[in-house]
Amino acid sequence: MKRYEKYADDIAELIRSGVLAPGQRVPSVRYASQAHGISPSTVFQAYYLLERRGMIRARPRSGYFVNPGALVQPAQAFSEPQVSAHVSESTEVDVSELVFSVLDSIKDPNTVPFGSAFPSPMLFPLQRLSRSLASASRDMDPRMVVTDMSPGHPQLRRQIALRYMVGGLMLPMEELLITNGALEALNLCLQAVTEPGDLVAIEAPAFYACLQVLERLKLKAVEIPVHPRDGIDLGILAQTLERYPIKACWCMTSFQNPTGALVxxxxxxxxxxxxxxxxVPLIEDDVYAELYFGPHAPKPAKAFDTDGLVMHCGSFAKSLAPGYRIGWVAAGRYAQKIERLKLMTSLCASMPVQAAIADYLQHGGYDRHLRKLRYALEDQQRAMLAAVSRYFPAQTRVSQPAGGYFLWLELPESVDSLHVFRVALAQGISIAPGPIFSPARRFAHCIRLNYGSPWTEAAEKAMETLGRIIRSMLGH
Structure with a gap:
């Protein structure tokens, strides 16, 4: 055993035995080095190892502290949800009213937001972003507002291209277009390759915004089953491509919403x-890609694209600044067409906001923020899984994703998730019921829960209440 591993095991034992309590500071690097006769680099290696194990976390300029969720174990007793059944027919999409009723439920700040599509804004560096916005707006060349409307702020596009490069993907800047959030990017991609009445292969279950886009554009959905761990079923997709004139495939390849699956x-x-x-072009919805829990970022499908058929859509809404509404698309062979569609619709995303995010990416410590965000989300997932284990029926099946901030729960078949939604909402708890994730309103006994907010006593009580509501439907 190496010296840093031995020291890491010693600290881990102190945490497990309760000598070092959750939230308590662990010995400083200098003190540990002197007290144990090891080099500072050895201590750092040990602390990095404990970070990867989820036992401690770094606080900027403060040192290392015991992770509050270090001793919370995932609910190993639960099985993962089953792969969705295959439905071979295409489906007209009509889910908007149901979706709007769910979205309305999270507007009340007193509602526990398990049904939200966003993590808590408290996890984002909003004050630092405000400084970047003030600085960028003051220094921005006024001519840029006109000359760079589309494809977007050159410095922001450059920063995004650099992040692709760090991930091993070399993309020309000409392929990148800045949009008003990822949803606009996804809309533009679909418009670039389809006409009303066309068939689009989508996941089942699918993110409800995908269904609303298809509904608005009068496109038909062909559902492809999703494995809760490994994502879209390639065998069924292959059969579908042989059988139907599919014009596009919309797929979340990393931490899919709602299942959390990682292809x-x-x-x-x-x-x-x-x-x-x-x-067939792939519209790759990859807005959760930065929210991975392991040591390495997952590669996008775009990394394997040699023909320019993959349109890779990203966003800062889930990882940095939800209200700023800045997304992008690396559009491959469709870049020019998508840029022209953008000019015909919204012209450009806010230039001062683009400049602010470019400034933050360059000077604000984005990777440091992401590191803290990932630790927080992983802690919160542990806490929610533990609450499911305590309060939900034993027959419950639960996803355990390696990133993102959603759990997909398959409840006993006799449970009506829309009824759970209504009863829970009356008690101040929002959830996302399964039928909003299917054009045919399937998944009636499934729910999606968001663990993207700091775990509080109110969240714990809400999970206990949800469990009680569900058990009451089973006669428990």
Whole structure:
């Protein structure tokens, strides 16, 4: 055993035995080095190892502290949700009214927001972003407001291209277009490759905004089952491509909403090759890509695109600044068409806001913020899984994603998730019921829960109440 591993094990034992309590500061690097006769680099290696294990976390300029969730164990007793059943027919999409009723439920600040699509704004560096906005607005060349309307602020596009490069993906800046959030990027991508009445392959379950876009554009959905851990079923997708004139495939390849599924790298390569064979464009919705829990970021399907068929859509809404509404698309062969569609609709995203995010990416410590955000989300996932284990029926199946901030729960079949939604909302708890994730309103006994807010006594009580509501439907 190496010296840093031995020291890490010693600290871990102090945490497990309660000598170092949750939230307590662990020995400083200098003190540990002197007290144990080891080098500062050895101490750092030990603390990095404990960070990866989720036992401690760094606080800027304060040192390392015991992670509040260090001793909370995931609910290992639960099975993962089953793969959704395959429905071969195409479906007209009509879910908006149901979706709007769910979205309205989270507007009340006193409601526990388990049904929200966003993490808590308290997890974002909003004050630092405000300083970047003030600075960027003051220094911005006024001519840029006109000359760079589309494809977007050049410095922001450059920063995004650099982040792709760090991840091993070299993209020309000409391929990048800044949009009003990822949702506009996804809308533009669909408009670029479809006409009303066309068929689009989507996931089942699918993010409800995807369904609303199809509904608005008068497109038909062909649902492809999603494995709760490995993502879209490539076998069924292959059969669908042979059987139907699919014009596009919309897929979340990393930490899919609502299941949290992460398509393994080899399967992402297969997905791109399968679609290349049929010359069907992939609209890759990858807004959760930065929210991974392990040591390495997952590669996007775009990394395996050699024909320009993958339109990779990202956003800062889930990782940095939800209210700023800045997203982008790396549009491949469709870049010019999408840029022209953008000019015909919204012209450009806010230039001062683009400049602010560019400034933050360059000077604000984005990677440091992401590191803290990932630790927080991982802690909160542990806490929610533990609450599910304590309060929900034993037959409950739960996803355990390696990133993002959603759990997908499959309840006993006799439970009506829309009824759970209504009863819970009356008690100040919002959830996302399964039917909003399907054009045919399937998944009636499933719910999506958001663990993107700091875990509080109110959240714990809300989970206890949810469990009680669900059990009452089973006669428990």
């Amino acid at each position: 393994p790298e080899a399967r992402k390569r297969e997905l791109v090759e399968l679609l290349r064979k049929h010359q």
